[in-house]
């Protein structure tokens with residue numbers, strides 16, 4: 001308990017005090033909620049309806065590990081009747097769309113505070129799997145398609161969570177980039193491409209968060225399950241990256257005892273009964289039989305204890321009685337994140353922002369009279385006030401479909417108190433069109449519900465495309481507000497005047513949408529993903545595994561390598577509907593004075609940004625890098641960016657330092673990063689498709705020594 005010692009020293013001292021049984025008890029986690037498919041009651045000390053529970057060691061002051069989902073807030077397992085209602089952030093995709101690490105940190109700090117106040121000290125957050133597959137049902141939980149953006153934003157969110165002296169994960173490690181067949185498929189990709197894409201996102205997120213735990217994923221990688229994958233766990237994570245934390249399995253993702261322990265798994269989670277228990281007594285026997293060295297169990301325990309010391313769990317134990325939560329303050333954090341994550345995709349004839357003096361507004365569709373959509377699965381937060389639109393299918397796993405009770409209609413009415421604001425459910429396009437025809441402006445809300453455990457079409461369901469088309473025909477002053485998990489097809493795009501992408505906007509999503517619609521918040525979101533025009537543009541138009549018999553094993557071969565998202569579009573000379581990095585504002589910005597020079601192993605870029613419009617706003621100035629001699633997975637990479645908040649007429653200097661890994665390729669044979677000598681174009685742009693302005697620099701050949 002000597003806090004002046006390092007976490008490593010303290011873990012060693014404590015480890016030496018543990019009995020073998022106590023060591024074994026720390027490396028197995030049990031479901032914290034009843035498992036509907038099994039006759040199982042959670043351990044009595046588990047928190048009601050929580051994700052998991054690992055017993056503590058009372059005599060030595062080691063508290064239990066009370067595990068909760070997830071990255072959007074304190075989630076609740078659907079299998080319990082009484083829900084713990086907490087504040088929901090907007091989706092991970094929305095937070096990534098803010099491109100603002102401060103927003104991500106503040107959101108993490110908020111949900112980590114609610115976790116601690118709810119008696120929970122391990123938050124299963126930090127989803128950072130790249131959007132390789134736009135149909136992936138869990139894209140909404142993650143940080144988009146670029147490793148630097150996703151790693152930086154998710155890293156900041158996890159740093160925020162851990163600022164509450166609780167442990168957070170980074171997950172799902174690795175390449176769990178689709179849900180179809182997640183327990184069956186094996187990802188195939190070469191080492192260099194792996195290091196320069198998904199693994200780089202995890203590496204950056206871990207560096208920036210110091211996450212106490214990594215959750216290995218359900219899928220296989222190069223044939224071996226991720227939770228017993230020697231390459232992923234021992235070679236990359238623990239040896240190359242020298243990461244000191246512990247690897248926990250996803251729930252039920254452990255498939256062996258000795259193989260898993262020896263290949264780097266430190267904690268099995270999701271145990272519901274003996275036959276799903278690979279550690280415990282089985283691990284004791286494997287050690288006795290000499291299949292697993294005692295030193296491996298000691299290392300597993302040391303890593304868990306080290307992470308507990310590193311986040312300050314011993315100095316800040318979870319109090320016996322749960323503490324109060326300042327929901328008003330927490331909801332403010334959520335609404336700010338939602339406002340900063342909303343992306344203005346189209347604003348023809350400046351139809352937005354709306355005037356508070358508007359006379360008549362038609363609000364249509366998507367239960368916009370009562371709430372805003374959220375994503376489904378284990379990350380589901382149950383909002384205070386309950387589900388605003390109960391009964392929307394599916395009501396069972398991975399549902400229920402939850403609408404946060406923050407009504408866009410009510411918020412719009414509050415912003416335009418003198419306007420005649422009418423609502424139509426949007427079920428009958430004809431009725432909706434009749435309402436729209438007589439309004440000054442029509443706002444159509446559309447939804448795409450996505451969730452864990454399945455993948456989804458990019459085509460809107462429930463006749464929503466016909467609804468938008470009918471309204472747009474009736475009233476050219478039509479605005480569409482999208483509540484989606486990721487990109488969707490928009491066949492009506494040319495017929496509407498304005499489009500906002502609001503993602504799943506969280507507990508105060510209705511208020512956030514109205515705030516942007518009326519200009520109280522000037523949208524500064526930029527896409528963390530590309531919006532494809534068709535499936536034909538994707539590396540794998542046919543979703544691997546789709547249509548196969550249940551439980552079929554199959555491979556997902558990443559032929560695109562590290563060319564994920566805009567990198568693929570660039571390499572294949574494809575035009576997305578909306579590009580990575582794109583986002584409009586109610587003001588305008590001018591970029592100038594771009595300069596770049598080598599700076600140590602990296603490159604330092606400076607530039608100026610001026611607000612040339614009449615409203616204060618935030619610019620997201622993006623820096624892309626292109627090797628003029630080629631040799632990368634794609635023509636260019638995001639090398640960095642800076643958010644600059646500027647008042648009208650104000651000019652500020654931007655500075656971006658490009659991480660040397662983003663100038664390099666991974667040399668799998670020599671096992672290090674290598675920067676090729678040559679000339680590189682540094683571009684300052686407003687999106688991945690914006691030619692922007694460029695300078696050329698020359699770099700010498702360099703090998704990046706391992707950190």
Ligand code: GLC
Nearest residue numbers: 051069070124171250251378
């Ligand atoms: C789920 C998810 C994981 C979650 C865990 C506990 O299956 O894959 O993200 O943290 O189980 O609910």
